[in-house]
Structure formats: C-alpha cells, structure tokens
Amino acid sequence: MPDQIRPQPGILDIALYEGGAGHVAGLSDAIKLSSNENPFGASEKAKDAFLRSVHKLHRYPNTDHSGLRQAIGEVHGLDPARIICGVGSDEIIHFLCQAYAGPGDEVVFTEHGFLMYRISTMAAGATPVEVRERERVTDVDAVLAACGPRTRLVFIANPNNPTGTMIGLSEIERLADGLPPQAILVLDGAYAEYVAGYDGGAWLATTRPNVVMTRTFSKIYGLGGLRIGWGYGPKPIIDVMNRIRGPFNLSTTQLEVAEAAVRDQDWVDRCRADNTRLRAWLAEALAEKGVPSDTSTANFILARFADEVEAAACDTWLQSQGLIVRRVTGYKLPNCLRITVGDEASCRRVAHAIGQFKALAKPRPEPETGLPEGGTVQGGAESGAA
Numbered sequence: 001m002p003d004q005i006r007p008q009p010g011i012l013d014i015a016l017y018e019g020g021a022g023h024v025a026g027l028s029d030a031i032k033l034s035s036n037e038n039p040f041g042a043s044e045k046a047k048d049a050f051l052r053s054v055h056k057l058h059r060y061p062n063t064d065h066s067g068l069r070q071a072i073g074e075v076h077g078l079d080p081a082r083i084i085c086g087v088g089s090d091e092i093i094h095f096l097c098q099a100y101a102g103p104g105d106e107v108v109f110t111e112h113g114f115l116m117y118r119i120s121t122m123a124a125g126a127t128p129v130e131v132r133e134r135e136r137v138t139d140v141d142a143v144l145a146a147c148g149p150r151t152r153l154v155f156i157a158n159p160n161n162p163t164g165t166m167i168g169l170s171e172i173e174r175l176a177d178g179l180p181p182q183a184i185l186v187l188d189g190a191y192a193e194y195v196a197g198y199d200g201g202a203w204l205a206t207t208r209p210n211v212v213m214t215r216t217f218s219k220i221y222g223l224g225g226l227r228i229g230w231g232y233g234p235k236p237i238i239d240v241m242n243r244i245r246g247p248f249n250l251s252t253t254q255l256e257v258a259e260a261a262v263r264d265q266d267w268v269d270r271c272r273a274d275n276t277r278l279r280a281w282l283a284e285a286l287a288e289k290g291v292p293s294d295t296s297t298a299n300f301i302l303a304r305f306a307d308e309v310e311a312a313a314c315d316t317w318l319q320s321q322g323l324i325v326r327r328v329t330g331y332k333l334p335n336c337l338r339i340t341v342g343d344e345a346s347c348r349r350v351a352h353a354i355g356q357f358k359a360l361a362k363p364r365p366e367p368e369t370g371l372p373e374g375g376t377v378q379g380g381a382e383s384g385a386a
C-alpha cells in the first residue's frame with residue numbers, strides 16, 4: 001500500500017466491533033444466547049410481509065419511509081415528521097455522530113456503554129469521553145461532571161447493555177436539564193419495549209429541544225437479521241440527519257416488514273411477558289447457584305463471577321455444553337458473562353450447566369469411589385437440577 005493512501009486520522013485506532021459468537025466448533029445445535037435476540041423470532045405478520053415483498057424486488061424502495069414512519073407514529077403516538085429510519089439504530093447513532101461531532105468535539109458515554117458509541121465517535125474524528133458508572137448503573141452526576149464546552153453528544157442506553165440496569169425518568173430529566181446548551185442527549189431505547197409502561201424517552205424527546213431517542217426492530221421485534229432502527233426527536237435535528245442519510249438506506253423488504261411488525265403489538269406484549277417471567281426465573285436460578293446479577297430490565301442477565309478466571313472458565317464450560325453466551329471484557333466487565341434470556345428450555349439448560357460448573361468448581365472432599373481425576377463432568381453433582 002503506498003504511504004500516501006491512508007485513512008482519516010484516528011480511524012486506525014478504532015477497535016473492530018466483535019459481535020456475539022454464533023457457533024461452537026464441532027457443534028451444529030448450539031444455543032445462541034450471546035446477541036440478545038428474541039428467542040421467539042418475528043411475528044407471523046412480519047414474516048408474511050417479508051414473503052409478500054419478494055414481488056417488488058425489482059423496484060427501488062420509497063426514499064422517505066413514509067409508510068413506516070406513519071405506522072410508528074400511530075403506534076407510539078408520535079409525529080411521523082420527527083421520525084427517521086435507519087439500518088438498525090446503529091445507523092442513527094452514526095448519523096448523530098457524523099452530523100454533530102467532529103475533530104475537537106467530545107462525545108460522552110458511560111464506562112459500560114454500548115460499543116458503537118465509541119466507534120461512531122471515533123469515525124467522526126471526535127473524542128470519546130468515558131464516564132464511570134456507580135455499581136453498573138449510570139451515574140448522572142458523573143455524566144454531568146464530564147460535560148463541558150466541547151461536549152456535543154451524550155449517549156445513555158436505558159436500559160443499558162450489557163448491564164441491564166436503568167435509571168428513572170427524574171434522573172434522565174435532570175441530565176437533560178443539566179447539559180451544556182450545545183449538547184444533545186441521546187436516549188438509546190434498544191431495550192425499551194422490555195419495560196412495561198416505559199416510553200423509551202419519547203416524551204422527553206417530544207418536549208425538549210436537546211433530546212433524541214433511538215429505537216430498534218432487532219430486539220423484541222425479532223428482526224435483528226433485517227437491520228432496521230429509528231430515531232425520534234426535535235424536527236431540526238431529524239432534518240439534519242436526513243441530509244446525510246442515503247436515499248435508499250432501507251430496502252422495500254425492510255420497510256414493509258418493520259411496518260407489519262410495529263402494527264402487531266400483541267406479539268410484542270407476548271414476548272415481553274415471556275421475557276419478564278423467564279428472566280426472573282433465570283436470575284433466581286443463577287443466584288441459588290451462587291451467581292449473582294443486578295436486577296435486569298432487558299432481555300439478558302449480566303451474571304457476575306468471582307473474577308475473570310472464573311468467568312472465562314464458565315464460558316468455556318458452557319461452550320462445551322453447546323451454550324454460547326457473551327464475554328463482556330470489552331465492556332470492562334471481565335468477571336461477567338452476559339446471558340440472553342432464551343426460551344424456557346434454553347433458560348433451564350443454561351441454569352443447569354452453570355449449576356454443574358459451580359458444583360465442579362467447589363473444593364470437594366477426596367472421592368471415595370476412585371473416580372478418575374479430571375473425568376468427564378457430564379452428569380456431575382447437580383445433574384438433573386434446574
């Protein structure tokens with residue numbers, strides 16, 4: 001490569017995003033609990049829309065996304081003119097950084113915040129500013145203290161990934177009120193649908209000139225494979241983002257499937273109810289086995305282990321049992337594993353496997369049976385549990 005061909009300053013400092021693993025070598029039926037996907041998939045109505053869209057493949061999609069924006073507006077009680085749709089909410093995050101942050105500007109997010117905040121900040125040439133959390137919960141005072149004249153954007157995921165914790169409306173309001181005048185508060189609501197009665201920050205984004213909300217179809221809608229997200233906020237900010245949005249950023253299939261999905265709120269309600277029930281069960285089952293977690297408000301649990309060595313060993317053990325969870329060392333949580341709440345069978349399987357792991361890790365009295373050292377752990381002390 002000739003020396004003269006080089007990317008913009010800072011681009012080579014961006015660490016590649018690592019997604020949740022999708023398979024275990026040698027196993028074809030591993031259960032993936034590493035990417036916070038909906039184990040129940042997409043609604044039948046969304047799938048039907050997908051099949052119908054095949055007849056329109058030769059046509060360019062609508063550029064203004066009016067049908068989808070209208071549907072989102074109706075379902076959420078929002079003004080469609082203040083909605084922008086993107087290739088996942090990742091793209092909305094990217095638009096915000098590209099449009100509002102550049103060299104010399106700062107973008108603030110929390111220490112265990114979603115990795116794309118850093119990547120999009122650096123891609124825009126701006127400086128990431130990471131703020132400590134208080135016991136894995138956003139600390140509004142610390143965020144406000146980190147803001148200054150260079151701050152252009154503040155990203156807060158609520159609920160947060162990978163901690164699963166969230167802060168209340170009064171805290172978010174305090175944050176919005178306390179920001180410097182040139183800064184936008186971005187409330188990332190990727191997991192908002194998992195919290196009954198929570199609007200994801202829509203009301204704040206309706207009433208404040210400096211608040212934007214992002215949402216996704218990748219989680220509760222079960223459409224991670226199709227890549228659709230949206231943002232909502234003050235009209236001038238949406239207009240700015242539309243200037244840098246590619247005219248055909250979403251395909252006809254994406255638009256029509258998302259529209260059918262958002263109109264099927266019965267499916268969302270069922271998935272939320274199942275997630276709430278199974279999440280409580282899983283958290284309690286793990287706690288009983290000596291693996292604590294913070295109260296999660298999302299579709300995953302952040303399981304805490306004694307240290308990085310134990311978390312890594314448990315991850316390896318789970319993989320050997322055909323269970324893929326997420327190491328979160330990149331999120332500065334080396335002693336934790338993020339486990340997506342799967343369907344009932346997956347929850348039982350992961351709880352059972354972690355129980356086996358903990359039982360094996362315990363110092364045990366000398367075996368009287370003469371079992372071989374390091375023998376197989378399948379069917380070990382807790383087999384049949386969970």
Ligand SMILES: Cc1ncc(COP(=O)(O)O)c(C=O)c1O
Pocket residue numbers: 036087088089090091114157160161188190215216217218224227228229
């Ligand atoms: C907090 C948070 N925000 C945004 C996203 C991006 O979602 P998508 O681009 O699939 O809409 C994710 C995905 O995991 C997330 O966890």
